[in-house]
Amino acid sequence: MPRSRTVANRYRPSDADRQALALAAAFSQNAGMITITDISARIAGRLLLDHASVSLPAGTKAGLVGRNGAGKSTLFRIITGDLGAETGSVSLPKNARIGQVAQEAPGTEESLLSIVLSADKERSALLKEAETAGDPHRIAEIQMRLVDIDAHSAEARAASILAGLGFSQEAQLRPASSFSGGWRMRVALASVLFAEPDLLLLDEPTNYLDLEGTLWLEDYVRRYPHTVIVISHDRDLLNNAVNSIVHLDQKKLTFYRGGYDQFERQKAEADELQTKAKAKNDAARKHLQSFIDRFKAKASKARQAQSRVKALERMGTVAAVIEDHVQPITFPEPEKQPASPIVAISGGAVGYEPGKPILKGLNLRIDNDDRIALLGSNGNGKSTFAKFISGRLAPQAGELKQAPNLKIGFFAQHQLDDLVPGDSPVEHVRRLMPDAPEAKVRARVAQMGLATEKMSTAAKDLSGGEKARLLMGLAAFHAPNLLILDEPTNHLDIDSRRALIEALNDYDGAVILISHDRHLIEATVDRLWLVNNGTVTTFDGDMEEYRDLVVSSGKKKDEKVQVEETASKADQRKLNADKRASLAPLKKKINEVESLTGKLEKLIQALDAELADPQLYEKAPAKAAEKAKQRGEAAAKLAAAEEQWLELSSEYEEAMAG
Numbered sequence: 001m002p003r004s005r006t007v008a009n010r011y012r013p014s015d016a017d018r019q020a021l022a023l024a025a026a027f028s029q030n031a032g033m034i035t036i037t038d039i040s041a042r043i044a045g046r047l048l049l050d051h052a053s054v055s056l057p058a059g060t061k062a063g064l065v066g067r068n069g070a071g072k073s074t075l076f077r078i079i080t081g082d083l084g085a086e087t088g089s090v091s092l093p094k095n096a097r098i099g100q101v102a103q104e105a106p107g108t109e110e111s112l113l114s115i116v117l118s119a120d121k122e123r124s125a126l127l128k129e130a131e132t133a134g135d136p137h138r139i140a141e142i143q144m145r146l147v148d149i150d151a152h153s154a155e156a157r158a159a160s161i162l163a164g165l166g167f168s169q170e171a172q173l174r175p176a177s178s179f180s181g182g183w184r185m186r187v188a189l190a191s192v193l194f195a196e197p198d199l200l201l202l203d204e205p206t207n208y209l210d211l212e213g214t215l216w217l218e219d220y221v222r223r224y225p226h227t228v229i230v231i232s233h234d235r236d237l238l239n240n241a242v243n244s245i246v247h248l249d250q251k252k253l254t255f256y257r258g259g260y261d262q263f264e265r266q267k268a269e270a271d272e273l274q275t276k277a278k279a280k281n282d283a284a285r286k287h288l289q290s291f292i293d294r295f296k297a298k299a300s301k302a303r304q305a306q307s308r309v310k311a312l313e314r315m316g317t318v319a320a321v322i323e324d325h326v327q328p329i330t331f332p333e334p335e336k337q338p339a340s341p342i343v344a345i346s347g348g349a350v351g352y353e354p355g356k357p358i359l360k361g362l363n364l365r366i367d368n369d370d371r372i373a374l375l376g377s378n379g380n381g382k383s384t385f386a387k388f389i390s391g392r393l394a395p396q397a398g399e400l401k402q403a404p405n406l407k408i409g410f411f412a413q414h415q416l417d418d419l420v421p422g423d424s425p426v427e428h429v430r431r432l433m434p435d436a437p438e439a440k441v442r443a444r445v446a447q448m449g450l451a452t453e454k455m456s457t458a459a460k461d462l463s464g465g466e467k468a469r470l471l472m473g474l475a476a477f478h479a480p481n482l483l484i485l486d487e488p489t490n491h492l493d494i495d496s497r498r499a500l501i502e503a504l505n506d507y508d509g510a511v512i513l514i515s516h517d518r519h520l521i522e523a524t525v526d527r528l529w530l531v532n533n534g535t536v537t538t539f540d541g542d543m544e545e546y547r548d549l550v551v552s553s554g555k556k557k558d559e560k561v562q563v564e565e566t567a568s569k570a571d572q573r574k575l576n577a578d579k580r581a582s583l584a585p586l587k588k589k590i591n592e593v594e595s596l597t598g599k600l601e602k603l604i605q606a607l608d609a610e611l612a613d614p615q616l617y618e619k620a621p622a623k624a625a626e627k628a629k630q631r632g633e634a635a636a637k638l639a640a641a642e643e644q645w646l647e648l649s650s651e652y653e654e655a656m657a658g
Contacts (some may be wrong), residue, residue, distance in 0.1 A: 033057055034079075034199065034227060036253065038088035041074055048074050050251035051087060056244070058093070061221060061228045063238040063260065066248035068465050068493045072231045075248065076100065076201050079229075092199065099197030101205065105184030109175045112167060112187050116158040119191035123151050154194075161190045164216040165209070166377050182208045182378075193220065202230040206237065206516050207490045210378040214516040215550045217241075233494045235260055235519040260494075326495040327449040329469060329503040332479040338403035340367035342482060342510060343389055347398030350388040357396050358384045361535045368403075368481065370510045373521045375539060375546060376531035382514050383412065385536055386484050389512060409480035411472050413487050418471075421460035425450050425470050428459070432477055448473030449499060464491030472500075484512045489520060518543055586652050593645045600638040607631040 034056040041049040048071030056062055064072050077083035079090050080098055092098070106115050118124050123146070130142045146152070162172050165186045176184055185208040192200065202221075206214045214234065221228055221241040229246070232238055238245065238260035245256045245263035256263040348362035358381045366372065366389070374382045387393045388400065390408045420428065425445045426438075433441060445455050449469045459467060468491045476483055483504075489497050497520060504511055504524045513525055521528075521543055528539040528546065539546060607627055610616060616624045 033091075033093070034060075035091040036075075036079075036088070037091065039075075039078060039085045039090070040087040041071065041078060041083065041085050043071070043074055047251060049078075049085070049248075049253075052248075052251060052253040053088070054246055054253040054255050056227065056229070056246075056255070059225075059227055060244055061224065061242040062230070062244045062246050062255075063242040064229055064231045064246045064248065065233075065238065065260070065263070065494065067495070068463055068491075070248045071251070072248055073203055075253075076203060076229075076231070079199075079201065096199055097195075097197040098199045098201065099192040099195050100201040100203065101185070101192050102188045105181055105188050106176045106191075107184060109177055111173050112162055112176055112179075112190075113155070113158055113172045115176055115187055116162060116190045116194050117154060119195040120149075120154065121195075123149060123154055126151070158190070158194050161193050161220075162187075164220065165190050165213050166379070186213070189217075196224075196226065198226050200224065200226065200228045202228065202232070204231055204233070206232065206234050209516055211375060211516045211518065211521075212377045212550050214518070215547050219551050233489070233492065233497060234517055235494060235497070236517075326499055327446075327451055327469075329449040329472070329496075329499045330447040331472075331476045331483065331503050331507040331509075332447070333507070334407065334479050334481045334509045336405075337368045337481055337508065338406055340369075341365035342368050342403040342406055344401045345395075345398065346401075348388070348395050348400055349397035350384060350393050351396055352384075352393075354396065357534075359388070359531070359535055360397065362398065364529070364536060366482070366510055366512070368510055370527060371504075371513070371525040372511070372527045372529055373513045373515065373525040374529050374531055374536075380531045381534075381536075382531045383486055385531055386410070386412075386486055386512060386514060389482075390484055403481075406482065407478055407480040409475040409478070409483045411475040411483075411485045411488055413468075413490055415471055415475075416464075416467050419459040419467060422458050424456045424458055425462075426455050428470065428474060429477075432474070444477075445473070449496070465493060465496055468492060469496070480509060482510045482512065483507065486514045487516065488513075489515060489517045518547070583652060583655055586648065586655070590645065590648045590652060593641055593648060597638060597641045597645060600634050600641060603634050604631060604638065607634065 036052065036054050039049050039052045040047070064075070066072055074083065078085050079092075080100065108115070110118075126142050126146055130139070130146075133139050133142060150157075159169070159172060163169075166183075167186070167190075176187055179187070189202075189205055189208075205217060209217060214237065218237050218241045221230065221237075228242070230237070230242065240259070242259060244258065245260060247254045247256065247263065247267065256266050258266075343364075343366040345362045345364045348364075349357040349360035350362070351357040351359070362385075374385065376382055384393065388395070390410045391402065392410070425448070426441055429444050430436075430441050433444065442452075442455055446452075450466060450473075454462065454466055457466075459470070462470065468488065472485070472488060488500065492500065497517065501520060501523045504513075511524065513521065515521055528541070528543070530537050530539040541549075607630055610627055611624065611631065616627070
């Protein structure tokens, strides 16, 4: 019988064993990662994703950006499993809970608070079981689990989320059926936020929020403890709430670290490098092709020519940078601007029912070069005030004077329904200039920013952004002196919003703007008016001060922003300094945990380097096993340290914001 081998030679891992160990090590590092691999998908025969891949580390806050119609919502449907992909796969952490806003807003007789509380399925099931459970052991398990999931504070958390989205305490107890569709969509958003899924998917969440709700959501997403992917065209949200951008372009996905501004810079630099590389590649190919063309027919040069052919094949080509052209938006200039003030209000009051004004005590004037943004929560009367200025609502008290021959253009999202579904943009415009030749009609449509191929498309077949462009163009058709825009950006992508900014800045008339897009406001207006507490007053600060005021207030009452006297900057700095001093022990603990995670990460990297050496398993299998054990322990400690860091950091941020 052959002798047994020595202990040193008993364990000789195969290549497959070593690969499995390496994969296990990589898996422990990437636990919680979301991986999209080689995804292809079509909608109505149109290819939207073509072998696209991207990976998101655990806890990533990612903005998913791309032109309208590029396939962003389609990618969400693939991630949730609602749509199958032609190729590829989506890998999620085991048992990961995915949450997204329901497509249909709740309209039941349940109170808003009850609807949001019921979104936590586990809590609801445990509470229901607790009412009938008889086994003492099971009762103890239920109560322990309720403590683990922080069930005792659920009502306060749900109320806080609803308050942040604009619902007062009284409103939270009303049935959902008593609210309009837009407000019910906020309840749907509150529900998914309260459920706190491991992967939160938000598709244009600010479309049904006001500026105040948008600022609150921006802060909430930034502090959210799990992974978030948000589709948004709100530049400030993408700069302040997320830490990475996933760009869907040319059917591919590309990951960029940082906010939207950083993404734009990185993308521009990459495009510039690619353009230079293509120029260099084209020049080299042209040179080789020239040699081949000159000498391929000569026997003495045939071999050299053939080698150049092979070199040309190996060289390949560099793809050109494809730039999506965005149609500009143009507002016609007023023929004659009346003298200021173009609108003057004295002791004004306005509402929809006699004796029940929504706004009163209005004493304001609008000059012919004013650029004014209306701030304030939805429901406070911004749209009512806009209708009042435009003459759509008569004053219930006081006086409203308009300059002679004042032309006012008015755009509001609900007017999208006024478009004739079967008529094209050309037909809509032709009604306003019936005697004009076809070329002039099409020229006016082009000024609205609609491409030639869209001019003859029925309105019902236009995208939301294209309908918005058409409607804005119709509102400004007669060259108004005052242009009122009520939420113009809901269906516009970032590039189209940039076109709108340029159009407003080039426009010579006065502008009244209602928008939840802070970037649009900051880029186009120079005055801020606050619609609050039943009246309209000037706000002397800038948008950054208004943002700080909204976020720091932490709550809203009666669906209105509570604007109070703020401490002086010196007092505020002292208050912040006192806060930091009181929280110094907590900050020290956070720094200690950060130091520990750094050490553990370095230890894991060193162990991975050792475990990747095939010689280790052959020469010292016992040592290899010990190193693998050490790595597992270090990975567990790192996970615990990272969780502790998140908890401590959240506690610190909440204390500083309180």
